[in-house]
Amino acid sequence: MSMVKEALRTEETQTNKGRTVAGIVNSIETLEGGGFLVRRPFPKAAFSDFDPFLLLDEMGPMDVAPGEAKGAPDHPHRGFETVTYMLWGDMEHKDSSGHAGKLRSGDVQWMTAGAGVVHAEMPSGEFMRTGGRMHGFQLWVNLPQRDKMIKPRYQEIPGSRIPKATSPDGMVSVSVIAGEAMGEKAVIETRTPIIYLHYRIKPGGVVNQKVPHDYNAFAYVIDGAGLFGVEDERGADGQMIIFAPDGDEVRIENPPDASATLEALVIAGVPLNEPIARYGPFVMNTEVEIHQAFEDYRRGRMGAINS
Numbered sequence: 001m002s003m004v005k006e007a008l009r010t011e012e013t014q015t016n017k018g019r020t021v022a023g024i025v026n027s028i029e030t031l032e033g034g035g036f037l038v039r040r041p042f043p044k045a046a047f048s049d050f051d052p053f054l055l056l057d058e059m060g061p062m063d064v065a066p067g068e069a070k071g072a073p074d075h076p077h078r079g080f081e082t083v084t085y086m087l088w089g090d091m092e093h094k095d096s097s098g099h100a101g102k103l104r105s106g107d108v109q110w111m112t113a114g115a116g117v118v119h120a121e122m123p124s125g126e127f128m129r130t131g132g133r134m135h136g137f138q139l140w141v142n143l144p145q146r147d148k149m150i151k152p153r154y155q156e157i158p159g160s161r162i163p164k165a166t167s168p169d170g171m172v173s174v175s176v177i178a179g180e181a182m183g184e185k186a187v188i189e190t191r192t193p194i195i196y197l198h199y200r201i202k203p204g205g206v207v208n209q210k211v212p213h214d215y216n217a218f219a220y221v222i223d224g225a226g227l228f229g230v231e232d233e234r235g236a237d238g239q240m241i242i243f244a245p246d247g248d249e250v251r252i253e254n255p256p257d258a259s260a261t262l263e264a265l266v267i268a269g270v271p272l273n274e275p276i277a278r279y280g281p282f283v284m285n286t287e288v289e290i291h292q293a294f295e296d297y298r299r300g301r302m303g304a305i306n307s
């Protein structure tokens with residue numbers, strides 16, 4: 001091969017290729033847990049999962065009156081991870097092994113349920129009394145077969161420890177919950193490679209986020225509207241933008257004439273490509289394992305909360 005050809009090839013491999021948009025998904029509104037309203041792009045009837053992700057719920061944003069805050073009382077999980085990211089409001093967490101914690105605005109809890117926990121996710125007593133603004137996300141990340149029965153693990157990261165970066169011109173800022181962005185690396189460890197970023201893009205700002213070829217990737221618009229992918233598809237508040245697996249970078253632009261900051265999550269992960277047997281709070285590989293999960297829960301093998 002000539003030197004020129006070799007040089008060209010090197011250049012080619014160094015240039016990132018932007019992904020196109022494969023589809024745009026609207027959220028449905030549904031009641032979750034003790035009766036709080038969530039917006040949910042998936043799962044729904046025709047769209048059960050986005051490997052390795054099983055669910056995304058946006059709680060709020062809503063203004064809750066005193067005494068009206070709701071949560072999710074005691075319930076089990078097995079075989080996957082729940083990731084809670086609070087933007088406003090707070091949440092108390094208690095589980096069957098005696099673990100307890102509080103999530104405030106900006107905090108993240110990455111719970112690896114593994115073999116099983118029984119937990120309650122409720123507004124704090126104080127929030128219950130005062131009410132206030134409530135806004136947050138819960139993402140479910142599937143575990144590979146080899147990790148489904150591991151010991152439960154919690155990573156509770158206060159907002160102050162979530163790495164953040166802002167572009168030199170101040171147009172774009174990011175909170176790095178998982179993966180890497182704008183030179184910052186997440187402090188949270190994941191079982192399989194995951195990217196979870198919260199971008200804030202001012203009008204006229206553009207993001208080109210590196211996402212390796214083998215990751216499934218999507219964006220979810222928290223607020224505002226913007227242009228996504230190489231073909232500038234429009235996506236707005238409450239929509240999930242699915243990127244095709246045809247490049248190693250995702251582009252998001254908030255047009256210069258936009259009236260508001262665009263806020264979006266960028267979430268990506270390497271698909272597990274394993275069979276999914278799913279029933280409510282249990283996600284395993286086979287029906288037999290789901291029956292076993294029910295049996296273990298019923299017999300108290302996942303524990304119970306002592307309150």
Ligand code: FE2
Nearest residue numbers: 077082119121
């Ligand atoms: Fe839960």
